[in-house]
Amino acid sequence: MGKNLTKRSEDYSKWYNELVVKADLAENSGVRGCMVIKPYGFAIWEKMQAGLDKMFKETGHENAYFPLFIPKSYLSKEASHVEGFAKECAVVTHYRLKNAEDGSGIIVDPEAKLEEELVVRPTSETIIWDTYRKWIQSYRDLPLLINQWANVVRWEMRTRLFLRTAEFLWQEGHTAHATEKEAIDEAELMMNVYADFAENHMAVPVIKGTKTASERFAGALDTYCIEALMQDGKALQAGTSHFLGQNFAKAFDVKFANKEGKQDYVWATSWGVSTRLMGALVMTHSDDNGLVLPPKLAPIQVVIVPIYKGMEQLDAISEKVNPLVKQLRAKGISVKFDNRDTHKPGFKFNEYELKGVPIRLAIGQRDIENGTYEVARRDTLQKESISADAIIEKIEFLLEDIQANIYKKALDFRSEHITQVDSYAEFKEVLENKGGFISAHWDGTEATEERIKNETKATIRCIPMDVKIENGACMVTGRPSDKRVLFAKAY
Amino acid sequence: MGKNLTKRSEDYSKWYNELVVKADLAENSGVRGCMVIKPYGFAIWEKMQAGLDKMFKETGHENAYFPLFIPKSYLSKEASHVEGFAKECAVVTHYRLKNAEDGSGIIVDPEAKLEEELVVRPTSETIIWDTYRKWIQSYRDLPLLINQWANVVRWEMRTRLFLRTAEFLWQEGHTAHATEKEAIDEAELMMNVYADFAENHMAVPVIKGTKTASERFAGALDTYCIEALMQDGKALQAGTSHFLGQNFAKAFDVKFANKEGKQDYVWATSWGVSTRLMGALVMTHSDDNGLVLPPKLAPIQVVIVPIYKGMEQLDAISEKVNPLVKQLRAKGISVKFDNRDTHKPGFKFNEYELKGVPIRLAIGQRDIENGTYEVARRDTLQKESISADAIIEKIEFLLEDIQANIYKKALDFRSEHITQVDSYAEFKEVLENKGGFISAHWDGTEATEERIKNETKATIRCIPMDVKIENGACMVTGRPSDKRVLFAKAY
Numbered sequence: 001m002g003k004n005l006t007k008r009s010e011d012y013s014k015w016y017n018e019l020v021v022k023a024d025l026a027e028n029s030g031v032r033g034c035m036v037i038k039p040y041g042f043a044i045w046e047k048m049q050a051g052l053d054k055m056f057k058e059t060g061h062e063n064a065y066f067p068l069f070i071p072k073s074y075l076s077k078e079a080s081h082v083e084g085f086a087k088e089c090a091v092v093t094h095y096r097l098k099n100a101e102d103g104s105g106i107i108v109d110p111e112a113k114l115e116e117e118l119v120v121r122p123t124s125e126t127i128i129w130d131t132y133r134k135w136i137q138s139y140r141d142l143p144l145l146i147n148q149w150a151n152v153v154r155w156e157m158r159t160r161l162f163l164r165t166a167e168f169l170w171q172e173g174h175t176a177h178a179t180e181k182e183a184i185d186e187a188e189l190m191m192n193v194y195a196d197f198a199e200n201h202m203a204v205p206v207i208k209g210t211k212t213a214s215e216r217f218a219g220a221l222d223t224y225c226i227e228a229l230m231q232d233g234k235a236l237q238a239g240t241s242h243f244l245g246q247n248f249a250k251a252f253d254v255k256f257a258n259k260e261g262k263q264d265y266v267w268a269t270s271w272g273v274s275t276r277l278m279g280a281l282v283m284t285h286s287d288d289n290g291l292v293l294p295p296k297l298a299p300i301q302v303v304i305v306p307i308y309k310g311m312e313q314l315d316a317i318s319e320k321v322n323p324l325v326k327q328l329r330a331k332g333i334s335v336k337f338d339n340r341d342t343h344k345p346g347f348k349f350n351e352y353e354l355k356g357v358p359i360r361l362a363i364g365q366r367d368i369e370n371g372t373y374e375v376a377r378r379d380t381l382q383k384e385s386i387s388a389d390a391i392i393e394k395i396e397f398l399l400e401d402i403q404a405n406i407y408k409k410a411l412d413f414r415s416e417h418i419t420q421v422d423s424y425a426e427f428k429e430v431l432e433n434k435g436g437f438i439s440a441h442w443d444g445t446e447a448t449e450e451r452i453k454n455e456t457k458a459t460i461r462c463i464p465m466d467v468k469i470e471n472g473a474c475m476v477t478g479r480p481s482d483k484r485v486l487f488a489k490a491y
Numbered sequence: 492m493g494k495n496l497t498k499r500s501e502d503y504s505k506w507y508n509e510l511v512v513k514a515d516l517a518e519n520s521g522v523r524g525c526m527v528i529k530p531y532g533f534a535i536w537e538k539m540q541a542g543l544d545k546m547f548k549e550t551g552h553e554n555a556y557f558p559l560f561i562p563k564s565y566l567s568k569e570a571s572h573v574e575g576f577a578k579e580c581a582v583v584t585h586y587r588l589k590n591a592e593d594g595s596g597i598i599v600d601p602e603a604k605l606e607e608e609l610v611v612r613p614t615s616e617t618i619i620w621d622t623y624r625k626w627i628q629s630y631r632d633l634p635l636l637i638n639q640w641a642n643v644v645r646w647e648m649r650t651r652l653f654l655r656t657a658e659f660l661w662q663e664g665h666t667a668h669a670t671e672k673e674a675i676d677e678a679e680l681m682m683n684v685y686a687d688f689a690e691n692h693m694a695v696p697v698i699k700g701t702k703t704a705s706e707r708f709a710g711a712l713d714t715y716c717i718e719a720l721m722q723d724g725k726a727l728q729a730g731t732s733h734f735l736g737q738n739f740a741k742a743f744d745v746k747f748a749n750k751e752g753k754q755d756y757v758w759a760t761s762w763g764v765s766t767r768l769m770g771a772l773v774m775t776h777s778d779d780n781g782l783v784l785p786p787k788l789a790p791i792q793v794v795i796v797p798i799y800k801g802m803e804q805l806d807a808i809s810e811k812v813n814p815l816v817k818q819l820r821a822k823g824i825s826v827k828f829d830n831r832d833t834h835k836p837g838f839k840f841n842e843y844e845l846k847g848v849p850i851r852l853a854i855g856q857r858d859i860e861n862g863t864y865e866v867a868r869r870d871t872l873q874k875e876s877i878s879a880d881a882i883i884e885k886i887e888f889l890l891e892d893i894q895a896n897i898y899k900k901a902l903d904f905r906s907e908h909i910t911q912v913d914s915y916a917e918f919k920e921v922l923e924n925k926g927g928f929i930s931a932h933w934d935g936t937e938a939t940e941e942r943i944k945n946e947t948k949a950t951i952r953c954i955p956m957d958v959k960i961e962n963g964a965c966m967v968t969g970r971p972s973d974k975r976v977l978f979a980k981a982y
């Protein structure tokens with residue numbers, strides 16, 4: 001198609017890296033591991049944000065904003081938390097630059113050293129719970145349901161655009177509750193909100209479940225997650241929601257008076273999704289021609305390309321197209337009429353295919369005469385001629401149909417790629433030759449989990465919420481197991 | 492009013508600090524100079540963001556996101572720029588923490604020192620222009636009209652909530668143009684967009700003008716600004732828009748081929764407003780009873796307080812109120828029915844007055860019988876009884892009327908506080924006893940500007956866009972001057 005895009009079958013990883021850059025989603029910056037999110041990519045992220053934010057508000061959450069910097073001592077207060085993040089922290093040690101006295105240039109002023117170093121937030125539990133201590137005195141102050149949209153930094157050594165970057169954008173919810181049950185319900189609720197968003201906005205089917213102890217968030221008693229499956233058979237963790245127990249309340253001394261006037265520690269959750277969702281979106285639907293975007297997240301849902309010779313023909317086309325553009329916009333459909341005369345139609349077709357615009361209309365001299373548009377849908381690449389009278393209805397139908405179709409396609413792919421195995425040999429064989437999720441019995445020990453990971457690179461993605469209790473034997477050790485868990489190689 | 496708020500006439504500065512905290516807008520955090528923006532304050536900021544973002548998009552701008560970190564060498568590339576920001580930079584020097592070998596706790600790992608230090612962005616010209624070099628080759632790539640919503644850090648020694656904080660939220664527009672004129676037009680356009688937003692959304696009248704050389708942004712050839720006047724007679728710079736010439740293009744080698752195929756450096760602008768606008772909003776309209784919010788930015792536009800004894804009366808009230816809430820929401824009006832039984836009506840009245848809710852409805856047994864609501868407007872504190880049949884119309888009228896009234900009030904105050912003076916003695920007298928803007932002749936030299944600043948703390952806020960050319964003499968030196976400029980003490 002003239003896009004010089006590596007084919008997925010040749011090198012999936014290379015295809016992804018090229019596509020993210022060529023489709024103008026993001027690129028690497030001059031700062032190691034930090035990406036630039038380009039306008040087209042950011043427009044998709046904005047639609048994700050808007051959709052999620054609405055769902056958060058509908059479930060009673062409010063937004064707030066907490067400091068970027070976390071004093072080192074705060075991070076250290078919850079033992080397993082600092083253990084989890086210490087190895088990848090960007091640390092601010094000084095607050096001034098100055099001209100070197102030898103004239104060699106700008107240097108860090110050694111006299112402007114901070115008394116206590118500040119960590120650039122890798123996540124905000126500690127600074128937020130330090131604040132909650134001031135906000136929570138009584139059961140009347142609970143529940144506290146707060147979300148923050150923010151940038152965070154984790155100093156990863158090997159980075160990939162959207163999937164793993166030193167700085168990324170995300171939202172982090174942090175809630176406080178009077179009872180354990182209420183906190184667990186909240187953690188589950190937000191996992192369900194994430195699943196709803198992934199499936200109904202992103203058209204990405206996900207499996208809901210809980211993590212094993214070794215895969216939990218640093219400081220959590222339980223981690224709920226949604227796991228998606230990419231076209232190369234690898235899993236991607238698309239969102240997590242943590243039940244934090246009273247760990248952070250104890251670390252930051254956040255107590256409340258209950259209805260009986262008794263003091264108790266507050267129960268906590270935190271939950272987040274990040275720009276990693278962009279990676280999941282790209283890798284779930286896109287093809288060798290470029291992005292395939294779900295209509296609900298596409299910055300441009302409909303593009304109209306005129307095919308003409310000379311201004312007279314263009315004028316005739318514009319006369320038809322301009323009112324259509326207006327009518328579509330009035331219906332809340334985002335539409336672009338690309339009447340640039342600097343590029344040929346073929347170039348434009350390629351560009352919008354690469355960028356995943358769900359519907360493309362083309363209109364030329366013949367269409368004007370026949371009162372038609374040529375309509376192409378991005379997901380199937382099918383084209384048909386549609387009467388101008390029926391075009392709006394057709395577009396409305398297609399926007400829904402494409403959304404549903406790419407979801408179904410992804411769901412079918414995933415269904416074909418959940419394999420039940422009963423022996424470790426079979427497990428390795430499926431992992432090697434087919435990929436996807438593997439449903440197997442496991443003896444519940446970290447030792448076995450670790451062994452499988454070391455020998456095969458597969459991890460337990462989750463214990464599905466809808467898991468069936470059944471008698472079985474661990475595929476590795478033969479020890480008894482009462483449920484199957486889902487393994488996969490993962491991003 | 493039981494709010495224990497210091498009166499403005501007693502101590503304006505204290506009044507402001509107390510109000511920001513008591514009205515739940517923001518508070519200081521455990522991190523020096525960094526604030527927590529609380530949910531109610533953030534809800535106002537979100538409305539500001541939404542309003543501005545819409546205006547940016549309507550003027551052709553797109554959002555993107557660039558790295559938080561700026562390599563020290565980037566910042567150093569534009570000489571006057573680094574000069575302006577070096578003294579207040581948070582510097583990341585290490586990327587890992589570890590357990591101290593002597594068991595004393597968590598320390599910065601000395602082996603994880605960055606080769607090149609990273610500055611937490613105080614503003615993003617340098618990292619963005621380093622990126623634009625890759626994006627701009629030809630006049631076809633121009634103009635490039637990009638905005639970013641982000642957090643930035645400037646290590647201020649003396650901070651105040653919203654007005655001056657080490658970390659703040661803002662938007663920064665960065666545009667690239669083929670011609671000088673186009674860049675200047677853009678810088679002016681964005682000043683006008685800011686003025687439109689300040690006046691028509693925030694109800695804050697502003698004066699548009701340009702800065703003198705000494706007050707310009709570090710790296711700009713010209714800085715356009717909007718200046719507002721607070722109730723204590725001090726000015727507040729509410730937004731700036733910079734014409735950057737070719738400074739950053741030259742520093743980062745960003746050239747383009749023009750239509751004739753000749754290489755030239757690109758012309759630049761940048762422009763920003765920040766959470767400082769929250770300070771301007773509070774200080775322009777609020778009174779000794781608390782916040783006064785313009786309806787266009789109020790998170791809650793209408794609050795309804797039931798006055799009742801017992802559940803039966805509350806039920807009767809709810810039967811009237813619930814359909815009204817629904818009707819108001821259908822009209823896009825944000826309304827809260829505060830039926831909490833944990834607080835008395837008087838407490839609620841105080842709370843919503845403190846929080847600046849524009850319209851308060853109260854409904855009790857008598858109102859039910861009479862088919863009325865008691866309607867109170869926050870700006871004038873006037874109350875009246877309105878028939879339930881006319882209540883929606885009344886609310887719609889009041890939302891517009893309050894928006895217009897607080898703007899007019901602020902405008903009248905400002906008009907009364909622009910004083911024309913012709914001698915330095917008079918200047919000092921007005922500055923001391925009346926405050927506000929002072930319109931005076933100035934000889935155009937930095938020396939005189941500096942002298943006035945040192946002697947009176949007043950600075951030149953701007954040379955107004957609508958300045959009249961007239962013959963005059965500098966109030967200090969007597970040297971010739973062809974226009975008056977606006978002085979004031981400022982935040």
Ligand SMILES: [Zn+2]
Nearest residue numbers: 233417434435
């Ligand atoms: Zn397969």
Ligand SMILES: [Zn+2]
Nearest residue numbers: 724908925926
């Ligand atoms: Zn006065």
